[in-house]
C-alpha cells in the first residue's frame with residue numbers, strides 16, 4: 001500500500017484496532033475537514049448515540065487514493081469531502097454507496113444532494129467578488145461581468161486546475177452552454193491582474209495590498225478574516241477597503257458549493273454511517289458544522305454564524321450540484337485550450 005505520510009500514525013492506530021473497528025457501535029470517518037472544533041461535533045454524536053467515532057484526516061486526494069488502495073477491505077464508513085466536483089470524482093471511482101434516508105431527503109434541499117443519494121451537502125459556501133471600494137466604482141454584478149473589457153487588468157483568481165475554478169466554469173457551462181462558457185473564460189483570462197497563484201485568501205489579500213482590484217473567492221475566507229486575525233488581512237492591511245458582491249442576484253443567483261458527505265461503498269458499519277449523516281442534518285449539528293468554517297448551514301432555518309450573517313443574505317443558484325461534476329472534464333478542457341494557468 002502507498003504510504004500516506006500526513007496520517008500515517010492514524011493509519012497504524014486504525015489497523016492495529018481493526019477487530020474492534022468491525023464491532024457494533026463504531027463509525028469510521030475519513031475526513032478532508034480538519035478543524036480543532038470538529039472534536040465537539042464527534043463527541044456530541046457519541047454522547048447522543050453511544051457510537052464511537054474513529055477519525056482519519058487527510059486532504060481529498062489522499063483520502064480518495066487511500067480508499068482505492070484499501071478496496072473492499074476499507075474500514076471507511078463515512079467520507080467527508082469539500083466541493084461537489086470532488087464528491088463527483090470520488091463517486092466516479094465507485095467509492096460511495098447510494099443510500100435512502102427520509103430524514104436526509106426531507107432536510108437537505110434537493111439541489112445540495114446527489115439525485116440518487118450518493119452524497120449529501122451539509123454546509124454551503126458562495127463564490128463571490130471582493131473588490132477595492134476605493135478603486136472600483138462599479139463592481140461586477142454577475143459572473144458574465146468579469147469577462148467585460150472594463151475590468152481589464154483588475155481581476156485575481158486562483159488557478160484553473162483548482163476544483164473551485166473548475167466548478168465555477170462547470171456551472172457556467174450548465175447554465176449558458178459550452179460556447180458561452182468558453183468566451184467567458186477567455187474574457188476573464190484577458191482581465192487577470194496577474195497569473196493565477198495562491199489560494200482564495202491570497203486573492204483577497206491581493207485586493208487589500210492593492211495588487212488586484214477585484215478577487216474571486218469563497219465567502220468563508222473573508223468571514224474568517226473578519227472573525228479571527230488572518231495574516232495580511234487585518235484592518236491595518238487594508239481589509240476595511242474591501243467590499244463584496246453576491247453575483248447574479250437579478251437572475252439565477254450566486255454560485256454555491258458544499259462541504260459534503262457520503263457513505264463509503266464498502267462501509268462495514270453502514271447503519272451507523274447513515275445515523276452520522278442524519279445527525280449532521282440535525283439543527284444543532286448544522287449550526288455547528290457550518291459555523292466551524294464560516295459556511296452556511298445546508299438545512300433551511302438552521303442558525304447561521306453571526307459573522308457570516310453580517311456579510312448579508314443572498315439568493316443562491318439552485319442548479320443541482322451534481323451538474324458541476326458532469327461538466328468538470330469539459331471545464332478543464334476549456335481552461336487548457338485557452339492556456340489558463
Ligand SMILES: [Fe+2]
Nearest residue numbers: 082200218221
Ligand atoms: Fe477552501
